[in-house]
Amino acid sequence: MASGAWIGLQRLRATPPQTTSEFTEDWFVVRHAVGGEVLDTIVLVSGERYYGSVRGSVRIAGTPRAYVSARGDRIVAASSATYAIDVFDSTGTQLQVIRNRLPNPEYVAASESETQPPRSAESGSLAGLDPPVPEHAPAFDRLLLSNAGELWVRRDGGQTWHVYGRTGALTASAWLPPEFRPTEIGEGWLLGVWTDELDTESIRLFELIPS
Secondary structure, eight states, rough: OOTEEEEEEEOOOOOOOSSSSEEEEEEEEEEOOOSSOOEEEEEEEEEEEEEEEETEEEEOOOOOOEEEETTEEEEEEEESSSSSEEEEEEEEEEEEEEOOOOOBBBBOOOOOGGGOOOOSSSSSSSSOOOOOOOOOOOOOEEEEEESSSSSEEETTTSSEEEETTSOOOOOEEOOOOEEEEEHHHHHHHHEEEEEOOOOOOEEEEEEOOOO
């Protein structure tokens, strides 16, 4: 951030239930000094959902995640369970909540990239665990603040981004190629990583062209 502090997510380890059921793993958004010292905790954000018990559990593919982005004098944080994004200043004071009333997309299927090995089991086998399938996909899957403090939000798995001004108003929609992952947005340009059909990554700079 402009102040020299940096923002990160710190996992609040969930305690699995005694009997097999769903549970959530949450995250703290924390502000660190340049040397790494934790200055304060800004907000608690819900993360992914798991299915299991104290004997072991698996992540439910396609469930919401915790997101945070920081740049300049602004911080945004949210769970993709709903389209409600908290905006903070550099000290962690809440400024506004950005909302969009669009319904979450329907969940279709988990891709191979969404699967992961089961979390460690103290005993027994996780074979036979059949986690439920979510009815809806997360509301979004990327948050990115521009250098000017605008918030860019990508709908889950899509190519359309919503752009919100510093007042929280929706100012534009942008279409970006699915192969491109922006990492910095400036005045009229986007810098990011392009992944080709061979999964080879390269750095690309694009011009923003108003429609």
